[in-house]
Amino acid sequence: MxxxxxxxxxxxxxxxxxxxxxxxxxxxxxxxxxxxxxxxCDVTERSAVMQLAERVRKEVGDVAVLVNNAGMMPCNPVLQQTEQEITLMNKLNINANIWMIQAFLPVMVQRNYGHIVAMSSMAGLQGIKNLVPYCGSKYAVKGIMDSLAVELRSDPRDLSGIKLTTIFPYIINTGLCKKPRIRFKNLMKVVEPGEAADIIINAMRREYTEISIPQDLHYLNRYIYRLLPLEAGCTWMDFIDAGVDAHG
Structure with a gap:
């Protein structure tokens, strides 16, 4: 990117x-x-992020586009995940998004211009086994961006120049997902980083509020999975049989 x-x-x-x-x-x-x-910068530390923002502003200039991309993905059944890795994951996947927004949004508000891009996940739209804490963190990213949109819109100042885009990737070939399980590889393909970058930047330039990678998954999730009764949705997911296996 x-x-x-x-x-x-x-x-x-x-x-x-x-x-x-x-x-x-x-x-x-x-x-x-x-x-x-x-x-x-260790973006899990709020003070470090605030110092970063000040340095960047002095040495480079005002930031117009913020991409919150840092993350980690412990992959095991929930009872096998440790307190240490869950705590660190939440600091990185959730808190860091908020610290970066608090650091770089003020200038965007002053200028009524800017764009924030946040990396959620398809695991932020539906539950996936072996990823219970991770799913929670990525649902949180969606919640942060959705509520930020409401807050900006309700501000008495005109902040319409600030845009928000949330990305929901499935599996991108970056090494984060070590044991993907895919039954229908044409439908749920692993996406190469370059292709993912093109999709994300295109979505941002078109001012989409959200997009999935691959893009078809957005419609699959919204118009099929979420419209089905719970039991039917579970049966559908069993048929698709896509996810990640435990790292062990």
Whole structure:
């Protein structure tokens, strides 16, 4: 996504806790004579995020597009997941979204201009076994973005220039999902990162409020799964038989 934003003329700010991969991304962009800056930040820490926002504003400028993409996915039955990994996951998958919004939204409000993109998941739209805490965190991302939209809309100031897009990926080939189980591979295919980036940026530029990856899953979930009675929906999911197996 960073590479594609840069190709569109954006000045890209890459934030990561992993210095090596962050440096690699920035160098790839700079090699194309495009603008990119790197910052190290543990986004689970609110104070660190606030300091990041201040540094970026002074050293680069106001942020017009915020992409909340950090996340982790423990994958085991709920009784086998540890307190430590669940706590860290919630700090990263939920709290970090709020800290980043609190840090970068004020400038967007001042300018009545900006776009926030949040990475939820298809696991934020329906329950999946081996992902109980993760599903909860991704449902939370949807809730954060939905309620933020209501809050911005109800503000007496005109904040119509601030756009929100929530992304609901199924499985993207980034290594996060280590043991995918897919019965109908043409319907529920694993998407390559480049294709996913194109879908996300296209959705943002078209100002879609939400989109799934693959895109057909949005309609499958909204107009088939959610309209069925509970038992019929469960039977449908049993037939599709897609999900993730435990890491062990």
């Amino acid at each position: 960073a590479i594609r934003f840069a190709a569109l003329g954006a000045t890209v700010v890459c934030v990561d806790i992993n210095d090596t991969s962050n440096e690699e991304t920035v160098k790839m962009i700079q090699a194309r004579k495009q603008k990119a800056f790197k910052y190290r």
